[in-house]
Amino acid sequence: MSRQKATASQLIDDDRVRVTRFDFAPGAETGWHRHAMDYVITALTECRMTLEEANGETRDVVVPAGTVYRRDEGVEHNVINGGDIPMSFVEIELK
16 A cells, blocks of 8 residues: 655754654655664644554554654654644654
């Protein structure tokens, strides 16, 4: 199944951080990727994410607007907008 890709807009990329805004139409995805750095996510909108994970599992999560969370490097997944409205978040990768 081919999905529309999320739009990634690089906001900062310097020697300390890379900051990227992701905007997803309903059903859009990031595509499979592995995080090479620790990172922090800030939800700009409510994010109804469907996460396809490396272990073959799929799970749905709801991240309320304004929520911030962090993950360690090594996370491998595909993030899909599982909702019926656009969603956006900012990712800050720590170099």
